[in-house]
Amino acid sequence: MNILIVDDDRTNLFIMGAIVRRLDDAEPIAMENPLDAMEWLRGNEPDLILLDQMMPDMDGMDLLRHIRDDARLDNVPVVMITANTAVDIRVRALDEGCSDFLTKPIVVPEVQARLRNLLALRQSRALLRDRAALLADEVERVTAALQRQGEELVNRLSRASEYRDPETGAHIERMALYSRLVAEAAGCGGAYAQELMKAAPMHDIGKIGIPDMILLKPGRLTSEELTVMRQHATIGHRILANSDIPLLRLAAEIALSHHEKFDGSGYPNGLAGSAIPLSGRIVAVADVFDALTSTRPYKRSWTLEEARGYMVEQRGRHFDPALLDAFLSRWDEVCAIHHENADELPVLCPTEH
Incomplete structure (x- = not known):
């Protein structure tokens, strides 16, 4: 010494x-x-x-x-x-x-x-x-391992849900990227935006609990069927809730809240404004936009401009105005995500419902 x-x-x-x-x-x-x-x-x-x-x-x-x-x-x-x-x-x-x-x-x-x-x-x-x-290094190593395990579990559950949901894997990829984009544009911070992108694909995991006759129905749903379909939000939350993995807790929050509307007319709890978790308000923008611009067995795909016009009409109704504005402020990136992650095998349907 x-x-x-x-x-x-x-x-x-x-x-x-x-x-x-x-x-x-x-x-x-x-x-x-x-x-x-x-x-x-x-x-x-x-x-x-x-x-x-x-x-x-x-x-x-x-x-x-x-x-x-x-x-x-x-x-x-x-x-x-x-x-x-x-x-x-x-x-x-x-x-x-x-x-x-x-x-x-x-x-x-x-x-x-x-x-x-x-x-x-x-x-x-x-x-x-x-x-x-040494302890700090070990804690960091274990934390990183748990994070990787959580991400793998989310990916596997998302992949499992694709086998039952008629929506494509490309839809899940696009809406996840849109979610990150909205979070970044709204100033939420890079770490949160990244976690949101990883958790967003789990938004409709609850559809695995919906009967095929309703989930795969090619036409519009009856009011009774729609009631059953809407249960996927609470089913998804029950699947993911109370986990020790932060990523799954975030995914549970998204699953339960992404169909709430800013004016309180959404489901399952009729929440309004800031009572809706931020993650749910962000994913609502991403999910609806991609649903509008995607082809489904029961509808044609809307053009990007048609979808944009509709969402502007729903500003303050369905969507948080600040988050929708953040989304539209990055329009060039939105268009790039849409084109770069197109469905490989689009479903063609001659009839619009």
Whole structure:
């Protein structure tokens, strides 16, 4: 362990150096000039520092202050060596971060005992710091693994829902990208926008609980069938809710709320305005836009401009005005997502319902 000794008296440097060498695994670094010591400390971190109080150019108190101003050296023990026994000097030094004092003339056994104790404290702190770093790395690794597991589970559930839902995988991809775009344009932050994109594909997972005769019906649904179909929002929420995985909790929120409307006329709970979770309000914009511009067995696809016009009409009714404005402010990107993620095998239908 390196011990920096700063003293303008060469005799004192020699004596202190000899004492340090008698300690186990300790090496002295002796400097007569405190300015040289300060320069050396800019690129080095000793395990212990011994400072003479009275020195030319810069006294020990000033050097101590510079040492404590350097965050790298914050935990390095500093011992002040002084012939001054005045209490006020000691109090000032303690206030500046001094760890201990040695009074001249020094007593060798006392110096050795104090230095051993401080070096042991230094080693203990270093071990704790290393252990804390290892624990932090482990927590980060486990958290990342859980995140990957959550994302894989979401992807697999989304893939499973595609086998029952007549909507294509391209629809899920597009609406997820639209959701991220709206979140970013609305200033929600990149991390939230990314999580929303991952969770959005689960919005209709509850359709796995809807009977085929209703889910796959090619024409319009009766009012009774529509009531059953609308249960997919609560079914999806029950499938995903109360998970320990944050991504699934977000997906549960989306599943339950993405059919709510800003004016309170949506389902399943008739929420209005900001009572609708932000995730649900965002996904509502993305999902409806893509549904309008996609071909289904019961409808033709609308042009992008037709869909835009309809959604503007529904501003403040179906859609949160601020989020719809954010969506439309990135219109060029919306069009790019639509064209770059087109359905591979579009379903053709001669009849519009």
